[in-house]
Amino acid sequence: KQEVTQIPAALSVPEGENLVLNCSFTDSAIYNLQWFRQDPGKGLTSLLLIQSSQREQTSGRLNASLDKSSGRSTLYIAASQPGDSATYLCAVIGGSQGNLIFGKGTKLSVKP
Amino acid sequence: DAGVIQSPRHEVTEMGQEVTLRCKPISGHNSLFWYRQTMMRGLELLIYFNNNVPIDDSGMPEDRFSAKMPNASFSTLKIQPSEPRDSAVYFCASSLAAGRFETQYFGPGTRLLVL
Numbered sequence: 001k002q003e004v005t006q007i008p009a010a011l012s013v014p015e016g017e018n019l020v021l022n023c024s025f026t027d028s029a030i031y032n033l034q035w036f037r038q039d040p041g042k043g044l045t046s047l048l049l050i051q052s053s054q055r056e057q058t059s060g061r062l063n064a065s066l067d068k069s070s071g072r073s074t075l076y077i078a079a080s081q082p083g084d085s086a087t088y089l090c091a092v093i094g095g096s097q098g099n100l101i102f103g104k105g106t107k108l109s110v111k112p
Numbered sequence: 113d114a115g116v117i118q119s120p121r122h123e124v125t126e127m128g129q130e131v132t133l134r135c136k137p138i139s140g141h142n143s144l145f146w147y148r149q150t151m152m153r154g155l156e157l158l159i160y161f162n163n164n165v166p167i168d169d170s171g172m173p174e175d176r177f178s179a180k181m182p183n184a185s186f187s188t189l190k191i192q193p194s195e196p197r198d199s200a201v202y203f204c205a206s207s208l209a210a211g212r213f214e215t216q217y218f219g220p221g222t223r224l225l226v227l
Contacts, residue, residue: 034215043116043203043218089155099145099168100216102155 002027002094006103013080014111021075021106023090028068031093034100035064035075038087048075080110116219118204124225130192133222136185137206145205145216146179146189155203161187194226
């Protein structure tokens with residue numbers, strides 16, 4: 001059974017710092033991996049989707065990498081801002097129909 | 113586009129009562145997913161539909177839970193009877209098509225509290 005783990009559970013950094021969020025999964029036979037952002041009391045917003053054949057995806061200050069063989073993904077946030085404060089969730093696509101299996105998230109706090 | 117719409121946004125009910133959660137997917141999307149989020153278990157897929165047909169309901173916790181999608185623009189998740197352990201945030205998501213290349217768009221969630 002696929003399991004997704006995110007470490008750390010919480011992270012606090014000063015504004016301007018570059019940071020890395022980690023995601024690991026137990027079964028490397030994934031179709032793709034997706035990073036989401038969740039703000040308090042809100043739904044999830046998709047940030048990046050990496051297909052299994054890709055190594056990384058970039059969007060603005062965000063860069064996500066995928067190493068399928070080792071079961072790992074990282075989300076790199078450059079020059080962090082207080083507006084980046086949120087919970088970041090990693091999810092893998094477990095089946096061809098697109099059903100997502102989520103980690104429990106990393107709660108990020110960026111201090112001004 | 114208004115995005116995925118869920119109602120109600122908050123629901124407080126007493127144990128044993130029936131609860132119905134509603135979802136309107138993004139227009140033109142053919143796949144719809146119901147998720148539940150709790151502190152202990154995180155986000156879990158309950159059931160998903162493709163072209164209004166339930167594809168996989170293996171995540172539905174027990175017979176007290178049922179979901180329907182009578183047409184392409186509406187889905188319900190019903191809990192009958194409700195129990196305190198059902199308290200969670202329930203999310204609905206939709207995607208253009210079923211498949212691993214499609215991004216899922218999430219609604220704001222329904223926060224359910226069963227007393």
